[in-house]
Amino acid sequence: xxxxxxxxxxxxxxxxxxxxxxxxxxxxxxxxxxxxxxxxxxxxxxxxxxxxxxxxxxxxxxxxxxxxxxxxxxxxxxxxxxxxxxxxxxxxxxxxxxxxxxxxxxxxxxxxxxxxxxxxxxxxxxxxxxxxxxxxxxxxxxxxxxxxxxxxxxxxxxxxxxxxxxxxxxxxxxxxxxxxxxxxxxxxxxxxxxxxxxxxxxxxxxxxxxxxxxxxxxxxxxxxxxxxxxxxxxxxxxxxxxxxxxxxxxxxxxxxxxxxxxxxxxxxxxxxxxxxxxxxxxxxxxxxxxxxxxxxxxxxxxxxxxxxxxxxxxxxxxxxxxxxxxxxxxxxxxxxx
Amino acid sequence: xxxxxxxxxxxxxxxxxxxxxxxxxxxxxxxxxxxxxxxxxxxxxxxxxxxxxxxxxxxxxxxxxxxxxxxxxxxxxxxxxxxxxxxxxxxxxxxxxxxxxxxxxxxxxxxxxxxxxxxxxxxxxxxxxxxxxxxxxxxxxxxxxxxxxxxxxxxxxxxxxxxxxxxxxxxxxxxxxxxxxxxxxxxxxxxxxxxxxxxxxxxxxxxxxxxxxxxxxxxxxxxxxxxxxxx
Numbered sequence: 001x002x003x004x005x006x007x008x009x010x011x012x013x014x015x016x017x018x019x020x021x022x023x024x025x026x027x028x029x030x031x032x033x034x035x036x037x038x039x040x041x042x043x044x045x046x047x048x049x050x051x052x053x054x055x056x057x058x059x060x061x062x063x064x065x066x067x068x069x070x071x072x073x074x075x076x077x078x079x080x081x082x083x084x085x086x087x088x089x090x091x092x093x094x095x096x097x098x099x100x101x102x103x104x105x106x107x108x109x110x111x112x113x114x115x116x117x118x119x120x121x122x123x124x125x126x127x128x129x130x131x132x133x134x135x136x137x138x139x140x141x142x143x144x145x146x147x148x149x150x151x152x153x154x155x156x157x158x159x160x161x162x163x164x165x166x167x168x169x170x171x172x173x174x175x176x177x178x179x180x181x182x183x184x185x186x187x188x189x190x191x192x193x194x195x196x197x198x199x200x201x202x203x204x205x206x207x208x209x210x211x212x213x214x215x216x217x218x219x220x221x222x223x224x225x226x227x228x229x230x231x232x233x234x235x236x237x238x239x240x241x242x243x244x245x246x247x248x249x250x251x252x253x254x255x256x257x258x259x260x261x262x263x264x265x266x267x268x269x270x271x272x273x274x275x276x277x278x279x280x281x282x283x284x285x286x287x288x289x290x291x292x293x294x295x296x297x298x299x300x301x302x303x304x305x306x307x308x309x310x311x312x313x314x315x316x317x318x319x320x321x322x323x324x325x326x327x328x329x330x331x332x333x334x335x336x337x
Numbered sequence: 338x339x340x341x342x343x344x345x346x347x348x349x350x351x352x353x354x355x356x357x358x359x360x361x362x363x364x365x366x367x368x369x370x371x372x373x374x375x376x377x378x379x380x381x382x383x384x385x386x387x388x389x390x391x392x393x394x395x396x397x398x399x400x401x402x403x404x405x406x407x408x409x410x411x412x413x414x415x416x417x418x419x420x421x422x423x424x425x426x427x428x429x430x431x432x433x434x435x436x437x438x439x440x441x442x443x444x445x446x447x448x449x450x451x452x453x454x455x456x457x458x459x460x461x462x463x464x465x466x467x468x469x470x471x472x473x474x475x476x477x478x479x480x481x482x483x484x485x486x487x488x489x490x491x492x493x494x495x496x497x498x499x500x501x502x503x504x505x506x507x508x509x510x511x512x513x514x515x516x517x518x519x520x521x522x523x524x525x526x527x528x529x530x531x532x533x534x535x536x537x538x539x540x541x542x543x544x545x546x547x548x549x550x551x552x553x554x555x556x557x558x559x560x561x562x563x564x565x566x567x568x
Contacts, residue, residue, distance in 0.1 A: 023501045033504040034448030077450045077475050116450040116498075122413045155409075181529055183405025187453070245500060245530055247507075247538035252500055280500050280530070317405050327404050330397070332359045333352075334343055336368075 004173040005147040006107050006207055009061065010235055015269050015294060018239055018277025019055035019063040020287050022111070026051060026066075027251065028283075036078045038070045041090040048091070052098040056106055058284040059291030062275065063099075063106065064150050067091040067141060068113035071133045073125075084133075085140040092144025109150035109175065110141030112163060119158040127162055134166030142170050151176035152212050152239070155186035157198055168204045175275075177212040177237050180223045184320025191321040192226030199234065210237030213279045216244060217256065217264040218312040219320075221271065222305060226322050228272050235274035240264060242281035254281020258289035263311045265290035270300045345371050350379065354390050361394035362401075364414025366421045373422045383426045384435035387466065391422050395464035399549030409453060412548070416460035423463060437468055439559045442484045443494035444472030446505040451498035454528060457548040458494060465552045467492075478512045485522065491562065492555055495541075497528040507539035514540070523558045525551060 009016060026037050029047045040047050048066050055063040070088045072081045080087065088110070095108035115133055117125040138149055149172045151163040160176055167174035178186050178195055185191050190198075192211070199209045211223040220240035227236050243256025256264075261278060268276045276294070278286055309315065319326035345368065348356055353372060360368040369391075376386045398415045401407045407415075441462055445455050452474050459469045470488050472480060485493065497503040506526050513519040519540070526536050527545045536544035542558065545551035 023499070027501070031501065033508070034446065034502055036448065037501060074450055077448070116452075118413070118453060122410060122417070182408060185405070185408060187409050187529075189408030189410060244532060245503075245535060247504075247535045252504060252535075319405070321405070327401075327406050329406055330359075330362055330401060332363075333355055334359075336343060336360075336363070336365070 004207070005105070006062070006173060006175070009105060009107060010207070010274060015273070016061040016275050017059055017287065017291055017294060018109075018237070018275050019060045020242070020278035020282025020284070021280050022051065022064065022066055022068060024252065024254065024281050025054060025283065036069060036075070036080065038067055038075070038087050038091065039078070039080070041066055041087055041094060045090070045094055048094050049098055052095055054284040055287060056098060056102050058287035060277070060287060061106060062109050062277070063095065064109045064111040064152070065091040065095045065141065065146060066111070067137065068111045068152070070140070071112070071115050071137050073115040073117055073133055074113070084136050085143070088137050088140025089144040092141045092146040096145035107147045108145060109148050110138070110144075110146030112137055112141070112149055112151045113153050114155065114159055119156060127158065130159060130162035131165045131169070134163045135169045138166045138170035138172055142172055146172075148172065148207065149174040153177070153179045155179055155190070156188045157190060157194070160198060161202065164202045164204055164206070174206050175208045175237060176206045177210045177239060179213040180211050180219065180320070181214045183317040183326070184219060184222060184315070192223045193230055193322045196227050196230035196232045200232070205234065208235035208237050208275055210239070210273070210275070212237070212239035213241055215316045216241060216313065217260065218308050218314065219316050221264065221267055221303070221308040221312060222315055222320055224268060224271055224273050225303070225305065225308070226320060228302070229322070236272065237275040238268040238273045239277040239279045241279045242283070242286050245281065256281060256286070258286045260312065261286040262289040262293035266293050266297055266300070267303050267308060267311060269294060270303050272302065346375055350376070354393075357390045358394040358397055361391065361415050361418055362398055364411065364418050366418040369418040369422045370425060373425050377425075377429065382435070383429035383433055387423070387426050387430065387435070391419050392465055395419055395461060399461055399552060403547055403549040409457070412457055416457060416464065419464045420460060438466040438556065439491040440468045440470075440488060441492040441494055441555065442470050442472065442481070442488055442490040443496070444476040444481065444484075445474040445496045446502050446509070447475055447477050448505065449497050449499055449502035450474050451528075452496070454498070454548070455494070455496035458496070458527065458545070458551045461548040461552050462555060465556065467555065478509045481509050482512070485518070490522065491559060492523045492525060494525045494527070494551070496526070497531070500530045503528060503530055503535070506541065510540045523555070523562070525554060527551060
């Protein structure tokens with residue numbers, strides 16, 4: 001089997017730059033709150049072309065398709081569950097069109113976000129159901145010409161595993177990132193160390209894995225340093241938010257400047273991250289600053305946690321659960337059973 | 338092991354209540370049901386059982402969730418166990434006319450399917466003695482208004498997980514303002530991408546970063562409301 005486009009690019013380059021925000025960019029083009037951004041693939045394709053082109057023109061080597069919420073569970077909310085395949089196919093084919101016209105090699109990554117449901121036994125989602133939904137989405141993205149599936153903002157191990165299986169069924173290479181937004185862990189309590197372990201336990205591990213979204217650039221850096229500490233040799237991905245969301249005149253702005261994001265990109269590269277991008281709030285001007293910094297600044301030593309806070313600000317919690325420095329668990333009165 | 342086995346019925350009241358705090362913490366539903374039944378059989382009032390065993394236990398869970406010791410799965414299990422206990426107490430509480438903390442209408446905003454955090458808030462609020470009506474996900478301003486009219490709650494809670502849906506909270510608050518209803522309710526907002534500043538900018542009363550904070554905030558606002566009524 002021929003080697004996939006992303007692996008090929010990783011073989012020839014030290015780092016790759018991914019894209020920035022989808023939602024923030026679409027809002028600026030007039031998306032209204034509560035409407036499904038994925039429908040713009042079909043209703044306003046020029047806006048989606050503009051979104052993709054914005055990332056490509058700013059120097060991204062990889063961009064994600066506008067299909068984050070394009071699974072049946074999410075689309076059902078808008079009565080669009082029967083159009084999952086079409087919505088994803090079009091999201092990817094618009095991406096293919098922009099990538100092929102870029103004049104250089106650009107990777108189209110088919111974005112797959114969480115289902116929004118909780119797995120059994122706490123919730124109702126079964127493994128089979130989750131696999132089915134992700135698989136349906138994956139087939140649409142594949143048909144549209146995505147080079148790789150890009151699973152993102154996941155918080156449950158079960159959901160990551162289901163997405164991996166869907167990628168296997170679709171016979172597609174994939175990448176997968178989680179959102180570490182709760183005291184340095186995912187909402188479900190997964191640490192960076194646990195994700196490193198989980199990834200290697202999969203029958204079809206991702207090409208690269210990492211963290212996206214979450215709290216801010218410093219927390220995200222702590223998470224990727226955590227992956228490194230596990231000794232994993234698989235490429236890491238860092239896609240952090242451009243600061244913290246602020247509300248102004250009916251719009252949301254993120255307070256991270258292009259300069260800050262450039263610092264973050266350099267720290268991420270020095271920490272050994274191979275795929276560096278942004279998430280919410282990361283606009284083309286941030287990407288341009290990141291690309292410029294990555295191309296012009298010399299590689300430095302692996303940053304420490306102190307370097308991270310000195311450049312990007314403090315962490316949202318004392319510990320991220322990997323260092324034993326967190327608060328102690330409750331002492332029980334006696335043993336049960 | 339037999340030596341370790343805990344027989345709830347053999348424990349003194351004080352020990353039983355402490356054991357129930359542990360069992361809630363570990364999300365042991367059947368043990369909580371047993372504990373509630375034992376306390377009631379011993380002549381405890383439903384209200385004391387609720388507050389001293391369940392609410393106090395959930396407060397510990399809430400604090401450890403806030404402090405990053407427990408995470409969503411553990412809290413869901415605990416809330417589930419608490420719900421089972423509440424299920425026994427609810428009819429008894431209604432009979433005995435126990436005091437209520439207040440009433441809340443809660444829902445995830447339009448375009449947003451995420452309800453994990455919102456459900457946690459609902460369960461923790463119930464655990465703290467509030468009456469909660471859960472509107473579920475994807476709520477339009479019309480749905481919120483209808484529920485406010487019907488239930489006359491003290492508190493309106495709104496949740497969003499996406500940056501694409503969080504601005505909808507302002508649509509709801511602006512509509513309340515237009516209708517002159519804004520001051521009738523305590524508006525609490527929450528969800529991963531939100532923060533204090535956002536909540537101020539859209540005109541909410543408070544941002545609650547998690548379910549435990551939501552309960553604390555709701556209690557503080559209710560106290561303020563009562564004091565204002567007395568003054």
